[in-house]
Amino acid sequence: MSDRQLGVVAAGHPVSAATGADALRDGGNAVDAALAAMFASFACEPLLTGLGAGGYMLVVAPGRAATLLDFFVEAPGRGADPSGRAPLIPIAVSFGDALQEFNIGAASVGCYGMAAGVCEAARRFARLGLERLTAPGATLAREGVPLNAQQAYIVEILEGIVTSTPECAALFAPGGTLLRAGDKLRQPELADSLLRLGTEGSGPFYDGDIAAAISAWVTGRGGMLTGADLRAYRVVDREPIRVSYRGREVLTNPPPSAGGILIVRALAMLGAAPGPPTLEELVRVMEMTQRERTPEFLEGLSDPEFVRGFLNASGGRLGSTTHIAVLDCDGWACSVTCSNGSASGVVVPGTGVHLNNMLGEQDLNPLGFHRHPPGRRMPSMMSPTVVLRDGEAELVVGSAGSNRIRSAVLQTIIRTIDDGMQAADAIDAPRVHWEDDIVYAEPGVDTAGLEAEGRTVARFRERNLFFGGAQAAARAPDGRYSGGGDPRRGGASIVVAAA
16 A cells, blocks of 8 residues: 555544545545535534535635635525514523523524535536535435434434424434434435435525425425525635734635634734733633624624724734535645534425524524524634645634634644644644633633633533534645544544555
């Protein structure tokens, strides 16, 4: 066997990563590997992503401008009567040491972008055909994937969601018993939809029989997702925002997403200091950037002039979710984050599509629910990121974790660049997160300095998916690859060797 490396794939599940690695071995590039891993994740990480979700993909390729494909969820409601909207259904979810409320049901469902996004990415960037890329995921969905400990934990804490409708309960609690670690989740209808996606493209999902079935099911239960919403959906090209940090250039997700611009702001502040930040400095910057997430900030994300002014003020030179990070030997980098929120509990019969609950996610609706006009992209925290050194991709990173995404991404960048950690060690290291005047800390974080400053510290007893699910792919100066899959969510990375 050759010691030449084809690249590295990091994903939220070992089977997802292995499926992406197979695509590299078959001659695919980083985008092929990311897409194959994404389709596998629908079977392996079923409550975090899927055909009813949305996301963002950042692609960096030699000789091309970096591209951010925005296929995130839009607010629905074209032609719908808001007076007929059903109430959101609140569900309390315990992370053991923190409690969070999610809202589900038909009224929580936004207009999905997944099918459109993956087809656009395959058409523009991939080498392998879409039929080849969807086939492994379809097989996994049909035959079933045993739940690992992390996915079983997610099913457990989301029990109120997965048992909220008969269709969802039939998948996750067949016979009335919740699936546990080692049990197989089989999704034959999803397998059929994936195969159709591979052969027919996204058409059936936006202006065909699948779209009609989904819209009728949702609107019939008081949701706002109309056929007009689906027909109008388009993938949007966006230019990544950039910031210089320690001699690198960091590219990430631009507005109207909120996460990337706050990461850029934080890196600009931290980069003004000569050395690695202390824990106290890091938390201070987390607090400052979170406090800047005001109503004016959120309303201004769709205004280019506001965004330009916000970035210029930074002082730097600025130009439930799953993440996949890929680097390949031809210089391609792909960072893609997708999310179904915490999932809505709404599974449409005949399609296998479990729809998102983005209209019910507090983190995406901090000013109140149902305020976004139809067609507006939801202001996600998802932040697929690529770090360039001398113009070449050195680090690909992103995370799951709702409002904790930017904390996880920021700390991974600091640990790889400032602390010189390998990708796996940077992902594995204990994290902190500031929110609502509380510093949440994993075991292993020395909080004495924070407590001396008078901060309130909430200590977790063990590592927890509350702190995100980050994945990272890295290239060393000698061209060797490494990766890190987040153990908090059962992530894995595979360095792919040439045959």
